Amino acid sequence: MQNDVRELRLAAGLSxxxxxxxxxxxxxxxxxxxxxxxxxxxxxxxxxARHFHRTVEEIFHVD
Amino acid sequence: MQNDVRELRLAAGLSxxxxxxxxxxxxxxxxxxxxxxxxxxxxxxxxxARHFHRTVEEIFHVD
DNA sequence: TTGTCACGACAAGCGTGCTTGACACATACG
DNA sequence: CGTATGTGTCAAGCACGCTTGTCGTGACAA
Structure with a gap:
């Protein structure tokens, strides 16, 4: 599983x-x-996913 | 968490x-x-979700 | 009756998800 | 310099996700 949490967090300017x-x-x-x-x-x-206004599938990717 | 797995499985005619x-x-x-x-x-x-051609959010509902 | 299938459930065991607390390191700022 | 912030990581502990194996029950066919 890969995910885009870091990118989304940084884009939102959050620690x-x-x-x-x-x-x-x-x-x-x-x-x-x-x-x-x-x-x-x-x-x-x-x-x-809800926090970043995305779907689960948009953020978490099966390898 | 609630889910619609049973309904989807039965609708697909699967055990x-x-x-x-x-x-x-x-x-x-x-x-x-x-x-x-x-x-x-x-x-x-x-x-x-992929098996039933749905998104995760469509099948799994937070209480 | 006997056999089979679908479903619900339990137990033991193992790995993972999440916690608190702690430590190290880099960077920035007074 | 000293202090704060952000991040990475470790350890111990607890609860959950999933396994294999097993058992009970109801339905239904042979």
Whole structure:
């Protein structure tokens, strides 16, 4: 799985901490998703997509 | 999280076993998702959406 | 009755998703 | 210089996602 979270976050001018707070998760969780350490859960993926006004499929790409 | 997997599966005329084989997961996994025991992982949710030609958001609804 | 299929559910085990807390490093700013 | 911010990463712990194997039940055909 690849994702565009970092690009979207930077385009929105947010730090990892700020995005984490908006999503109500820890900063480490945002960092881990951006760096590909693991995939988000389905509810978190949907929350990320909604935050950036995108669909899940637009942000998360199956390898 | 609510989902429409059962309705989509039945509309497609598939058994839980057949859908599980198509998705390459166990029958118990399909059953657990349909009965709401847990949410699928993100890759599995995307696979389910693709199988039914829907988006993730069309099938999985945040409470 | 016997066999088979679909479905629901349980248990044990393993890997992952997420947490808090901590540490290191680079960059920028007083 | 000292301090703050942003990021990467580690450890320990807990809950969830998924597995195989098993069992029970209802429906339905032979």
């Amino acid at each position: 990892q901490r700020e995005l984490a707070e908006a999503l109500e998760v820890s900063r480490q969780t945002v960092n881990s998703i951006e760096t590909g350490r693991y995939d988000p859960s389905l509810p978190l993926a949907i929350a990320i | 839980q076993r057949e859908l599980a084989e198509a998705l390459e997961v166990s029958r118990q996994t399909v059953n657990s998702i349909e009965t709401g025991r847990y949410d699928p992982s993100l890759p599995l949710a995307i696979a389910i």
